[in-house]
Amino acid sequence: MKKTLAIALASATVLGMAAPAFAGPFGDGSTEMRELKAWGVLTQLQQEGVNATAVEAHGNNILAFVTTADGKQIMETFDPITLKPVVR
Numbered sequence: 001m002k003k004t005l006a007i008a009l010a011s012a013t014v015l016g017m018a019a020p021a022f023a024g025p026f027g028d029g030s031t032e033m034r035e036l037k038a039w040g041v042l043t044q045l046q047q048e049g050v051n052a053t054a055v056e057a058h059g060n061n062i063l064a065f066v067t068t069a070d071g072k073q074i075m076e077t078f079d080p081i082t083l084k085p086v087v088r
Contacts, residue, residue, distance in 0.1 A: 025062050050076075
């Protein structure tokens with residue numbers, strides 16, 4: 001049940017991020033809705049094998065705080081629609 005709910009929320013989050021660019025990666029709705037979308041993105045990144053511990057908006061992208069295999073905390077930037085890493 002929890003896994004199904006997480007997948008549904010993550011899917012809804014990604015679809016919801018197709019909003020206009022000015023809305024930012026988590027939309028322009030209420031604080032609760034933006035937090036729910038952020039949680040969905042975090043969950044989806046984790047399901048895709050990214051050891052993310054938190055996410056936040058970073059311009060039009062998503063900034064994820066990731067723990068590496070050696071225990072270091074790094075920041076990685078992801079595209080809000082595809083959740084693919086943004087190459088700088």
